[in-house]
Amino acid sequence: MGIKEMFSLARVPSILLLGVVYVTYVLIGGVVFWKLEGDLGQKDISLLLLNKKNLLMKYTCLNQEGLEAVAQVVQDASKAGISLKGNHTSDGFWKFTSSAVFAATVVTTIGYGNISPRSTAGQIFCVFFALFGIPLNLVVLNRVGKYMLVIERNISDFLEGKTRRRKCTRFFVHLVSYLSGAVLFFIMPMTVFQLHEGWTHSQAIYYCFITLSTIGFGDFVADSNPDKVYPEWYSVLMASWIFFGLAWLALLINHSIDILERLNTHFKQWWGGQKQGEGPGNAEGDNPDTQIEEDDKIEKPPITQ
Template sequence: MKWTTALVKFRYRLIGGTDGSTGSRPDGSWETSELLASNHTGKSDDFITSDDQGKEDESEETGMRKYAKLILPHVGLVFLTCAYTLIGASVFYSFENPNEHATKRQQLNLIYLRQEQFVSSMMELAAANETNREVWSEIAQMHMHNMSDHLFVAFEKYFLTSNEVKKNTTVEVWSFSTAIFFAVTVVTTIGYGNPVPITKAGRLACILFSLFGIPLTLVTIADLGKFLSEHLIWLYGNYLKIKHYLCRRVEHRKEKHEHVCEQCQNRGISPHMLPVEEQKIPAVLVLSILMLYTALGGVLMSHLEPWSFFTSFYWSFITMTTVGFGDLMPRRDEYMYLILSYIILGLAITTMCIDLVGVQYIRKIHYFGRKIQDARSALAVVGGKVVLVSELYANLMQKRARNGDRDAFIIENLYVSKHIIPFIPSDIKWIRYIDQNDQGSMSTSSSSLELHSCRFCHSRFSISHHA
């Protein structure tokens, strides 16, 4: 639209006018069309400019809407998973936290009751002037066994610690951050097993929470892994392009010429429209990324927890592979959210590795299996006769079974042929085709014909080279 206004102004310059003003002819006469165009030039220019600006704004708004439609489902999936995890953590906290304080206090009271009973028994023996060593040993052993059994149950089931027993105080295990950590380990199927819900309501909530949370979280992690894999493929593709560009600059290589027939050229097909092969990320690169991230977790956890680097690396690897033995557990609540972020991103990276490497090997296995299945229909020549390989193998097995314990037998003149490939002579370009006329096939001293095959339609065409 703007170029029409520019043409009108240029026309006025030719007849003697300037920008924004009108001019007259050399004889002083005016044309009606020129006067009308001159009077409305400014208005139409402003109108066209505002119209084009509106179209540009509309196109930008449409592009933003399309981008929002693409990104909102993924962002919404992440927020939905986070909200579901927070709701589950709140439910676990409301069920388990009050019960934890009550059960811990009850266990501490029982421990101190056992201690008082032991002391009372010893005092009774002393008051009775009992000097028999066996009696003292029997009573002390009985009380010690009862005490040790009760302490073991309190430590194993109710997560009491020695400091709590010594100071007769309770330390909160089911804090809200611990509840979030437990919810994440449930939906990611890591399952450390420490802590665990004890109440019936908490266990029922865990069943329902896992029933819907595990599929939702696995889909979210798979979506994040796909996002990372696509960006890694994009980065690796750019790396290959830069590497190829630098190699061509150094070696001064020219791009290989692709022959295209005239019909394909008329259709708009160019030699640059070649099929692009899918970028295959090397397995070593993907595994290196996973191991580097695991090592990063080892460094991180060795600073956050009182663990060595090897212990931290071991915990990181067990967590990234969702094994989760539960022998090692982060205890510092102030760094719990940082650890959770590391775990979620690590699971996405693990999914990315499976997506990039595992799929390639699965395709190779399927390809190998199909080739083995195709081998059943392969042919073999034995003694001048063509037989199927499957039939030949069956006959060999039958003959071997009849021969019993013989170590081996020899079959002469046995070879398996692959697919029949027609022999194409190297001088095929000199062979005349049936659709060639005499003029096109003649070769003179001044010109020669060179036959080529089209890159796209594979049709034969000739190119004449003049001497």
């Protein structure tokens, strides 16, 4: 008995298979990050301890308690967005432009973590602001993404009428759309961040993806360095880039989800010994996975302008 027949007899649910793939993927990622960053983290710890020892030896009047007090001042200044270099003062994080960008990171669930409300009233308002703002943001991004898709389909239909080549035309339109989005939301912002933040190419690209995917680690945050003076249009450009970039990346991720769903259906049919021409009256008619796939086939209503 072969592997195909064994899977066919076992009738392994696709949700179980997807769960195994998901857990395996996460564990493999954990191992890779552990190997790539673990040794570097130990070196960083050793270097910090050495710098601490040298600092206490250089400044003999500074003991452990004094060092902790200085570290607390530096940490508080960093949270407030205040620079301790020189004698100049700054407005901190809570300017109008920075506050507007913070509001955008709340409703988009990016949440860098470099800035957060500290007052009780601000924390309570943040809860209710996010409670209504996150669904509103999802609805707006979904609509903007659909309009992007409509524009892409209209261009594709127009070119199909001229060339009479459906598959080649759709592939070309998708390719141009992806490349244009990559240039508009990754390459161009990378150049801007290099000029105004002083980041490398890899750091800028890394920040673009971490932001637009709403992961938001907070290790790199644009428009947040208290030692730099940013132009007034910088925050507006940031907010616009985040909004439209989220819509474009969400559309790209939806295409990826569609590809994974097709692969899942293909593998399930192969393992279950199904044929494409079989009707619904087979042994898997009551399978919840089959029911989900049937529900997914229901056409969505057309988009109205």
